[in-house]
Amino acid sequence: EAGVAQSPRYKIIEKRQSVAFWCNPISGHATLYWYQQILGQGPKLLIQFQNNGVVDDSQLPKDRFSAERLKGVDSTLKIQPAKLEDSAVYLCASSLDVLSRQSGTDTQYFGPGTRLTVL
């Protein structure tokens, strides 16, 4: 079974530039997550999709970050314009269904992440 795919793996940009990340979840997984992991910290949830609808985006800096999952499969996360403090690894994860999430026993499968450096 193929895992969660992300691209690019690395990206270096200057501040105020724009950047986009792509994620392809595991086939059949309804829920997709984007996390930000700053060096020395655990992942922080940015946004969660259930199929193509947003479940939670309370920690997404909406003035500069946007995300979409138009057909309920692939997703893109965009930053425009980037700031120095956006330097981090951006992780995409997916999980199978709503019921296991509600019971707190869902298994999230993570992609390898995109390491963003903002200069």
Add this chain to the structure above:
Amino acid sequence: TQLLEQSPQFLSIQEGENLTVYCNSSSVFSSLQWYRQEPGEGPVLLVTVVTGGEVKKLKRLTFQFGDARKDSSLHITAAQPGDTGLYLCAGHPGSNYKLTFGKGTLLTVNP
């Protein structure tokens, strides 16, 4: 304020030693999960504990969930270099479905 506090932050040991890392909170969690993250990769789920007092074993790894469901520990017996990585605990506080991570313990096992 960090909801899940992990300790120690860094741990460097020799192959064959035993170790324990901790995950503590003042909040009650409906479940806690432990992940291992290797450099350049995403976290991989090791175990989920759901019941207070629960103990789960995964080969040389033993996971325990506190009776009050506010803390957890991970014990590794006879550590090997392949155990090297960032160990993250994560959980759903109360009825919140959002998965919250600790900062992790970076373990290095030297041959």
